Amino acid sequence: MQVGALMKSGSVSHRSEVAVDIVSLNKWYGTFHVLKDINLRVKPGQQIVICGPSGSGKSTLIRCVNQLERHQDGQIFIDGREIDPKARALHDLRRDVGMVFQHFNLFPHLTVLQNCTLALRRARGMERREAEEIARHYLERVRIPEQMGKYPSQLSGGQQQRVAIARALCMHPKVMLFDEPTSALDPEMINEVLDVMIELARDGMTMLCVTHEMGFARRVADSIVFMDGGRVVEQAPPSEFFTSPQNERTRTFLSQIL
């Protein structure tokens, strides 16, 4: 495998018209209907921000995209390929979908570098040197220069989250999912993570972000999705979303957080 081609930021040689296509998605937890007939289309290179009150189903929605949550009804296509929620082995799909979690979820027993190389070596079958080269590249990109030999617990929250972003980028994903990536951070660390995400967006990475950072949404989002009660209530580009929201619930939500 060519390192150079892999390391080129955020670009994929062949792409289908739609990176992520969610069609009439429904999900239940027992009898509780969490996702109600969701339709969402993400084109390659687009950044979509999903917001909404807690319990609205936004995290569940993006967790369906890499099947950490299985849906019961509807379809999800990644790069044109439909996901089978009944499949036992989903690692092929998940290699192409990077995910960043609220609580970082770095592997505490591995160094920063090993966190980044584990999947390259075990899932992509790369040699150690090659994997480390890619890991270094992305760790530099998220500005974790001299910390590669450290353990996650020795880093600040902001640094840990940037390592988590680098770890996901190493797999050269077709789309990146962010599940409230700054919610667990101290306020002074939020910007260092957002800056990395903004750069990533500028480089054309396809992104689906659940976040309450409306400043970030305004700056990078192609489209903002507002969810409430398991439904997509409104979807609009930032300019419209913030200035002339159509739905009453969107207006209420915005008045509470802005």
Place this chain on the structure above:
Amino acid sequence: MKFNLAFAIETLPVILSALWTTIWVTIASCAGAAILGFLLEITRRSGRVMSYVMRFAIDFVRSTPLLVQLYFLYFVLPFYGITLPAFVVGIMGLSIYYSGYLAEVFKAGIDGIPNGQFEAAQSLGLKRFDIVMFVIAPQMLRNIAAPMGNYFVSILKATPYLAVIAVPEMLGEAMEVASDTFRYAEPMLTVGVVFLVLAVTVAHLVRLMEVRLLKSARR
């Protein structure tokens, strides 16, 4: 008959002649029990049917006496044409019996790993085997170093059971001295002291290992 310290010391070389048997049967049984116990626990987590089957297997080996299991393996299996050397039966017996207990310890160790670790590993596209080996097992071992070490000491102290199936370990040798000389107190004291020294050593090693693991954790 008075207690004779000189005779007690005299029995020491005879008992120590079986020291290596005791040590390597212990090591083999610890390894066997740990591997088997880990497989039981991992299989138990791999689906609903397996969960019931493995739950039953774990409860079964924990709920029958070790001595019964040993006699069963040693005397009953030959009826079905399976004849194994005594020490193989001994290691099998100890491995199977303690695998049930270690499976429980591993369960607690895995339960203590935050769910986000599984999710992060899955979302990176790692296969189940790699998740278990490189993400779950190392963190599990850190969580359970102390209780697992306790069971290793228990396995050491259970090796005398193998005397009943004629494995030449230390208690067996002591019994032989006793029945030859009709003096029980001295060889029993000696074998007890040797086990004490061994057990304390193992416990100490376990503690060292625990400290090392915790240091590497620095969570």
